[in-house]
Amino acid sequence: MLKVFTPNCCKNEQRYILDIILGEFLGLNFEFVKHDELNIKITRSGDDGCLTLNAEFFHKAELAWLKPESMPVLPLLNWKPHEDGIQATLIEQSIPVLYGQPGLVKTDKHWHLNIDIFGSIFFMLSRYEELVTTDRDDHERFPAWASVAYKANFLDRPIVNEYLEILWSCIHSIWPDLERKEYKAKNFITCDVDLPFNPSLYDFKKMIFQAGRQVLIEYAPHKALSTLFKFVGNKIGFSFKDEFRENISWMMDINEKVGNKIAFYFITHKTSYLDSNENFDELKIRKLFKEIHQRGHEIGLHPGYNCYNDQANFKKTVEVLRRVLKEEEIKQDILGGRMHFLRWDNSKTPQLFEDNGFVYDSTLMYSDKIGFRCGTSYEFTMYDLINRKAFKLKQRPLIAMECSVIASRYEGLGYTKESMMRFNKIKKRSHTYNGTFTLLWHNNHFTNMKDKIFYEELIN
Numbered sequence: 001m002l003k004v005f006t007p008n009c010c011k012n013e014q015r016y017i018l019d020i021i022l023g024e025f026l027g028l029n030f031e032f033v034k035h036d037e038l039n040i041k042i043t044r045s046g047d048d049g050c051l052t053l054n055a056e057f058f059h060k061a062e063l064a065w066l067k068p069e070s071m072p073v074l075p076l077l078n079w080k081p082h083e084d085g086i087q088a089t090l091i092e093q094s095i096p097v098l099y100g101q102p103g104l105v106k107t108d109k110h111w112h113l114n115i116d117i118f119g120s121i122f123f124m125l126s127r128y129e130e131l132v133t134t135d136r137d138d139h140e141r142f143p144a145w146a147s148v149a150y151k152a153n154f155l156d157r158p159i160v161n162e163y164l165e166i167l168w169s170c171i172h173s174i175w176p177d178l179e180r181k182e183y184k185a186k187n188f189i190t191c192d193v194d195l196p197f198n199p200s201l202y203d204f205k206k207m208i209f210q211a212g213r214q215v216l217i218e219y220a221p222h223k224a225l226s227t228l229f230k231f232v233g234n235k236i237g238f239s240f241k242d243e244f245r246e247n248i249s250w251m252m253d254i255n256e257k258v259g260n261k262i263a264f265y266f267i268t269h270k271t272s273y274l275d276s277n278e279n280f281d282e283l284k285i286r287k288l289f290k291e292i293h294q295r296g297h298e299i300g301l302h303p304g305y306n307c308y309n310d311q312a313n314f315k316k317t318v319e320v321l322r323r324v325l326k327e328e329e330i331k332q333d334i335l336g337g338r339m340h341f342l343r344w345d346n347s348k349t350p351q352l353f354e355d356n357g358f359v360y361d362s363t364l365m366y367s368d369k370i371g372f373r374c375g376t377s378y379e380f381t382m383y384d385l386i387n388r389k390a391f392k393l394k395q396r397p398l399i400a401m402e403c404s405v406i407a408s409r410y411e412g413l414g415y416t417k418e419s420m421m422r423f424n425k426i427k428k429r430s431h432t433y434n435g436t437f438t439l440l441w442h443n444n445h446f447t448n449m450k451d452k453i454f455y456e457e458l459i460n
Helices: 011-025 056-063 117-126 159-174 204-216 221-235 243-257 283-294 311-327 349-355 402-406 417-432 449-458
Strands: 002-006 030-034 040-044 050-053 077-079 095-097 100-107 110-115 186-193 262-266 298-301 380-384 389-395 436-440
Touching: 002 011, 011 030, 011 056, 011 117, 011 159, 011 380, 011 389, 050 159, 056 117, 077 100, 095 100, 095 159, 100 117, 110 117, 110 159, 117 159, 117 380, 186 243, 243 262, 243 283, 243 449, 283 298, 283 311, 298 311, 311 349, 349 380, 349 389, 402 417, 402 449, 417 436, 417 449
Parallel strands: 002 030, 050 110, 186 262, 186 436, 262 298
Antiparallel strands: 002 040, 040 050, 077 095, 100 110, 380 389
């Protein structure tokens, strides 16, 4: 068994990140021991091998918890591990150093890493910077452009996994008989069901808005006439195909062909004009829930716009979902969700999920940029930076959302070859470390055949 000696600072944080890295990620058994030295030291009973690591973040954080003085200093230094004999799979030969210094020092069986791997990974997984940096966008979200990852140009890299490979290379070189936990690359396909049904078929104001958009923005008066015709037809008793609803069944059809299960997240309580206003006691929504469940897919929660920092709204949203699931006799082993508009307050939102009995959240991606907000595509136990202890709640990091790449308000790549290459690059990097490529595609975002072509390629 490994023994890990830690300095006398940020004890809870060090214990948490050791449990994540050595336990959850690598699957190693270890004993936690305190010592009076400045570095983190790893040894094993019965031999004289030793690995020490810089612990700069924890020393900084001990003196300035959640203060700017504890942040990484930009511009970051860079290090090429292969020049020091480390054989590790990295996205690029050079890797940014968040805390500590570049370099590896070897003396017989004592190896010392100048880089602070444990502190750097804690910084990324805990989203520490989001409670230090005050920049927010128009929806009160921490934006990609404010992050260290964006400023230092590594948002497209799963840097936590790269650090993990460096650490494992050192551990395995000193103790070659140790074996690590194995991961398998996979896809986690999700859908935020903002609009389970097309409101322009049932609501006069929404119909006018949709028709006006089709004329003034899409320059497609024939579409506007079709929208008007379908609305009137529905009102006088005819039944027209609802594309938004049909898309949900289609998504299940093609995912089932490749063995995927989809997680569908629903807004069950309206908190803003930006939320849908579905009645979850209506037959059509109950039938949709039954179809999803009977086909083996997952039903989860998409708390509305004003839920991310509001206990009452969040609780009401959960109560509606749980009531509907109970009344329809739908039983699921786990309950997960994702915040609407990806709104997230690191001091409040994870606590709301935890308090309401959720197993996981899958919110953490930037709306304006796809990539690795948490530095990894691995699921991991989250950390409470306010009460300074581990949550039970798991994070399944969101990696890519369709509109983040396609929409002009975000990356703006549209339906181009460059856009598809962008999706595939991030997907490939998720799978490089046998991680999970978590994709969000809305059921109301199949506006043309290119949407379906993109989607079918990405779910495979």
